[in-house]
Amino acid sequence: MRRVLWILAAAIAVALPFLVPKSFYLQIIASAYITAIAVYGLNVILGYTGLLNLGHAAFFGIGAYAVALLQTKAGWPFWPALLAGCAASVLFGALVGMISLRTRGNYFAIFTAAVGVMIAIVFTNWQDLTGGNIGIVNIPPPPPIGPLTFDGDVPKYYLVLAALALTILICVLVRNSLIGRTFVAIADNEDLARATGVNVARVRLTAFMLSTFLAGLAGGMFAMYNGNLGPDQTGLDITFEQLLFLVIGGIGTIAGPLVGTLVLVEISQQLQGVQQYRFLIFGPMLVLLVRFFPMGIVGGFNRLTARWVRP
Amino acid sequence: MHLFFQELLNGLVVGSLYALVALGLALIYGTMQVPNFAHGHLYMLGAYVAFFGVTVAHIGYWPSMLLAIVVLALVGILLERLVFRPLSNAPEVNTIIAAVGVLFFLQTLAQVWFGGDYRVFPSPYDRVVHFAGLVATQQQLIIIVAAAVLMVALFWFLKRTLTGATIEAVAQNRAGAALVGIDTNRVSMMVFAISAGLAAAAATLIASISLISPSMGFTVILKAFAIIVLGGMGSVPGAIIGAYILAFAESFAGTYISSNYQDAIAFGVLVLILTFKPTGLFAKGT
Numbered sequence: 001m002r003r004v005l006w007i008l009a010a011a012i013a014v015a016l017p018f019l020v021p022k023s024f025y026l027q028i029i030a031s032a033y034i035t036a037i038a039v040y041g042l043n044v045i046l047g048y049t050g051l052l053n054l055g056h057a058a059f060f061g062i063g064a065y066a067v068a069l070l071q072t073k074a075g076w077p078f079w080p081a082l083l084a085g086c087a088a089s090v091l092f093g094a095l096v097g098m099i100s101l102r103t104r105g106n107y108f109a110i111f112t113a114a115v116g117v118m119i120a121i122v123f124t125n126w127q128d129l130t131g132g133n134i135g136i137v138n139i140p141p142p143p144p145i146g147p148l149t150f151d152g153d154v155p156k157y158y159l160v161l162a163a164l165a166l167t168i169l170i171c172v173l174v175r176n177s178l179i180g181r182t183f184v185a186i187a188d189n190e191d192l193a194r195a196t197g198v199n200v201a202r203v204r205l206t207a208f209m210l211s212t213f214l215a216g217l218a219g220g221m222f223a224m225y226n227g228n229l230g231p232d233q234t235g236l237d238i239t240f241e242q243l244l245f246l247v248i249g250g251i252g253t254i255a256g257p258l259v260g261t262l263v264l265v266e267i268s269q270q271l272q273g274v275q276q277y278r279f280l281i282f283g284p285m286l287v288l289l290v291r292f293f294p295m296g297i298v299g300g301f302n303r304l305t306a307r308w309v310r311p
Numbered sequence: 312m313h314l315f316f317q318e319l320l321n322g323l324v325v326g327s328l329y330a331l332v333a334l335g336l337a338l339i340y341g342t343m344q345v346p347n348f349a350h351g352h353l354y355m356l357g358a359y360v361a362f363f364g365v366t367v368a369h370i371g372y373w374p375s376m377l378l379a380i381v382v383l384a385l386v387g388i389l390l391e392r393l394v395f396r397p398l399s400n401a402p403e404v405n406t407i408i409a410a411v412g413v414l415f416f417l418q419t420l421a422q423v424w425f426g427g428d429y430r431v432f433p434s435p436y437d438r439v440v441h442f443a444g445l446v447a448t449q450q451q452l453i454i455i456v457a458a459a460v461l462m463v464a465l466f467w468f469l470k471r472t473l474t475g476a477t478i479e480a481v482a483q484n485r486a487g488a489a490l491v492g493i494d495t496n497r498v499s500m501m502v503f504a505i506s507a508g509l510a511a512a513a514a515t516l517i518a519s520i521s522l523i524s525p526s527m528g529f530t531v532i533l534k535a536f537a538i539i540v541l542g543g544m545g546s547v548p549g550a551i552i553g554a555y556i557l558a559f560a561e562s563f564a565g566t567y568i569s570s571n572y573q574d575a576i577a578f579g580v581l582v583l584i585l586t587f588k589p590t591g592l593f594a595k596g597t
Contacts, residue, residue, distance in 0.1 A: 050402070052404045052407055099585075099586045103585055105403045105404075106344075106346045106407070106544075107544075107585060109404075109407055110536045110540065110581070110585075113536070114533060114536070114577075114578040114581040114582055115578070115582060117533055117578050118582070121574060121578075125571040125572060235529075236529060240411045240414070243411060244411070244412075247408055276419075276422065277422075279415040279416060279419040280420065280423065282412075282415060283412045283413060283414070283417075283419065284412065284416055285412070286409065286411060287394050287413060290398065290401070290405040290408050290409050290412075291397050291398060291409070294405060
């Protein structure tokens, strides 16, 4: 049943450029995929280990700025720049994780929020490197691989889709692996996990680094897809928005980040004209969700189907 | 040396405002263990209510401040009843997520109501005062005095009245307080009302020397968190001392180092403290 839904979703995603004639719509969906990749990263740390990283958008920013700067200033081609961007994000994640993961609960959220805002301040103020508030423009499209070229909306859409597919694959593999089960064990009961021999600190750091890797990947895709980049993509409000997508989709589920992002992006699209007021609805919705329906759309769906579908 | 004293004065002004905001955050954290991420947006809303009082209703400066305090106290009570109390037994993360929902709502509300532009409302006290070679506006002096009066009043309330003592009791031991017959829900509501009211007072004081905008809550909330981590989460005197320390640090760093990274100091302080002391400075024993 679930496998059928996944195959159906994949088929629609692949066929989408032929189904929608307007490239405007394709751009919105591709942007939603990029956000979804970042939300998957947030899900790894919040959903699997129960820690709320409020600096998530800053790691997105590190990946994005690294990819953009390596291309525009150092003249690197896109592909090695993307690898380096993800690596930069993970390295920074390891550094921040080693320090921040010593704190717990509220302190972790406050600490990561502060780190995130500091990184955003650096992006805004280091004008010589980052272009300040204007940011970086004219980021070149990826160079062709053999017959495949990547300038134009449709090939870029497929590139983003491939990154999303890779992200989901990684999440599924991690979730079903020993390390993924250890993540959940720690979130459920830290003391018990430690008693059974789990190295809690190392496992948490692994989760944090995987989370920042996905944030960096999303950032790199953002720089590539949009061709420009500014510090407003790295702020605390962006993390909050990603958190909203995750909570609505379903924290800790595999499909949640994608479903939450697509549903909310679609609703925002329908609110043409009053779009900037969407948080008058989304804000209270978030409050109601954590109170009455903390499992989100996908969590609720899983609970419903678990009754009458054997896995 | 003259510059030094001028910066000291500026630090005192900013520190007074930080203290009023951080105080409310510390009070809520101390009694309910809720990190209220929407606190900065309550402050923002307070600024807009006062703005409305001064420029639309024309009721004058001090009545506008009173209006802002009363409206925000009511909003605080509403938040406690509708959002935070039902989540008091939920995981910590859920409380933060709910606060994020509130913050989004308030920010958009201010945008709908007054637009996203930066605004300023005129202070009736904009005369410049010269004192011993230092320059200050009347408004700046009013900020220092008004903040001190509010803090003294709060301390008197907490330490000298029975109602204030119930707040202290709940902060020390919630279960114990409930056991001796203190209505802990009433205390929670009271704490939210005081906290939001103080934020509104701070916002009215600063709004006439600085710009107000719907997003003004974001920087403030993180600085307030930096302050209460510095002062020991939930400690009211700690929050006040932390506020002045941070304000002086910012003021001097802005003058002697670089004003571009002035805002980063708070977060640098926060990161340093939590790096070396993951449970915060002066952490209360549980």
